[in-house]
Amino acid sequence: MAHLPEPVQNLITALERLPGIGPKSASRLAFYLLSAQDDLCTQLANSLISIKSATGLCKICYNITLSDRETCEICSIPERNTGSICVVEEPLDVLAIERTGGFSGRYHVLHGVLSPIEGIGPDDINIRPLIQRVMNENIREVIIATNPSMEGDATALYIKQQLGPNIRITRLARGLPVGGDLEYADQNTLLRALAGRQEID
């Protein structure tokens, strides 16, 4: 069987390491890049090279920020409510919550969740800096917005235990997604929606 030229094979191998990209997609992308305009390869390569060196983590919330800044865009806004912290797993979750416009406090990015199976313990994610923040700053509420998964729940529970009873700790509501169909909701979601039912006002 014929083999691909080495540079093409190398690109396919590198692309296959990305999540959600299998051997077929990788070779499609590689051949697309081969015949694409010259600037696409250059633009991608340059962005890839600069991404690690030009970005860093916010000293306050561990969100992604420019490497020459101490704090991220959100922590730099003095108008934001500093009394409430929303704890999320990943920087993308910050964007998702910001898009809703429903939260005016600051964030704390854990960069992961507790997962005994994968060997991720409390010291592998940013839980200790969160506890420090809550002790040092005047925090009234911690909203735990980890994913509604087993690991997300375990992480929320662990954080609650660590923070103690003197602070309001909440978790995002579970229930039917807006625009969804009751018929297609899974059993657990429906159970949580029932348990969390609210008065019509």
Next chain:
Amino acid sequence: MAHLPEPVQNLITALERLPGIGPKSASRLAFYLLSAQDDLCTQLANSLISIKSATGLCKICYNITLSDRETCEICSIPERNTGSICVVEEPLDVLAIERTGGFSGRYHVLHGVLSPIEGIGPDDINIRPLIQRVMNENIREVIIATNPSMEGDATALYIKQQLGPNIRITRLARGLPVGGDLEYADQNTLLRALAGRQEID
């Protein structure tokens, strides 16, 4: 609303230019690359930079080859049957046919198909070099393996007209895909399968 740091946004913009990658996948990939091992970004960037400079087209069949070689791997094998040419649209199609092990001749890569809608005429793809090859070499058969689409068919017909009646010109068979289900076959495929029915031997 908060914005992403510029280097991250640049990477997302570059990734969005790839086929099949929308804004959501692009930001997922970008954040994956941000937190991935350092060598992944470097490996990808290096492969991207070298792919254009290190590869070129085979002087005989226009398949992808190393830039310091005249001919591709397949054209360099003296044992290959030089009397038959398989015409394909893209370099990936060469690999697909090679994988079957059912063809021992050489290829000719058109790098596209005729498409009046997109303004692609006979001079925009490698049809003229194919006709030259057929005139100069001792070719007995041309197998046209363009895609079974309207453009692929039009290209096949055009090539047949250009090559004239003195040479055997064939097209890949249409019919039911192996392992497929007659019930789910579309009308056109079934019609072609009926028209192309063969004696059981």
